[in-house]
């Protein structure tokens with residue numbers, strides 16, 4: 320019989336003993352985790368503070384109001400909704416609130432570092448219910464703002480939704496705001512990855528230039544899995560009804576009862592983010608990322624855009640002839656957890672892309688700094704070199720089987736086992752919260 324509590328313990332051990340280098344992940348504090356798993360999850364509270372459809376919500380009202388007020392204070396926005404179940408629903412809710420089906424939306428392509436919810440064609444809500452036009456990057460992986468402006472002038476989007484999941488440079492919010500204003504478009508800044516860096520002062524805030532800001536709360540913000548939709552002063556000026564449109568789109572438009580444990584977790588994460596320690600944390604994330612990027616480059620790897628200005632980097636594996644799947648699998652066998660990722664003009668399909676994405680929010684939460692980045696970069700270089708001759712089969716149908724047998728092979732590889740054990744020793748010195 321499966322015992323869930325045993326599996327949770329196993330997962331805890333996995334997290335303790337491996338390096339979390341996936342840039343969208345983080346370790347939430349014990350207080351955040353306790354809030355999420357608390358008795359608050361037993362309560363139904365459809366509606367908003369003071370206007371619930373259920374009795375018994377006095378305390379829930381207090382918690383949600385606190386979370387909203389804290390987010391308004393920290394991000395300097397006029398209105399906040401903390402109920403979205405996660406980042407993707409939050410973005411769908413914004414589109415639902417402000418647009419009619421068939422309106423034109425514009426965003427950064429997934430393959431260039433955008434997100435599925437930013438109008439990815441065919442398979443997503445945003446790409447199916449709206450007319451989506453998308454821009455990419457130049458060959459060097461960098462956004463060309465002239466191209467963005469030309470596309471906006473040509474297509475006249477009703478809404479631009481811009482944010483990044485795998486873009487190592489800082490976005491020019493001012494320029495994007497000007498482009499949106501030029502064509503009369505809504506601008507939605509999706510800062511899911513970087514909202515923690517924004518609060519730490521390490522990434523510019525889009526708030527002065529945009530109408531709406533969405534963010535997940537579980538990435539650099541280090542809260543529970545959830546999201547927020549924020550309306551700026553500019554957003555209210557564009558349409559005084561913006562805030563109520565957003566609230567109605569969340570409930571009853573697309574959601575029912577809010578996840579109250581998550582709301583309390585968001586409140587707790589915002590309290591934690593409002594501290595000198597969190598500013599230091601944000602600063603160290605970026606220092607670590609830059610240092611790790613330099614070490615990898617010195618070791619001969621090629622980075623998309625040539626480096627990083629934030630918490631993440633994308634390694635282009637084409638120059639060393641390695642598939643992203645092979646790199647990610649072999650690193651996992653060594654206790655280093657990354658994810659595979661497309662690179663600019665990747666001719667390989669998204670399921671078998673030519674790059675890997677690495678980030679420092681998790682390992683920085685554990686207290687690691689430059690000396691550890693040097694060690695980690697050394698491991699990554701050695702591990703990739705160890706499989707330098709591995710090739711993904713040309714025939715697509717054979718790739719799945721190949722990866723499966725490769726996984727078994729690397730799990731029994733002594734060289735990799737030794738590195739995994741060195742990784743475990745390092746992890747012991749930097750316990751997770």
Ligand SMILES: *Cc1c(COP(=O)(O)O)cnc(C)c1O
Nearest residue numbers: 405406407434482483484511512
């Ligand atoms: C993570 C992310 C999302 C989606 O968040 P989920 O909680 O996974 O639904 C949306 N936009 C951006 C930019 C993200 O990084």
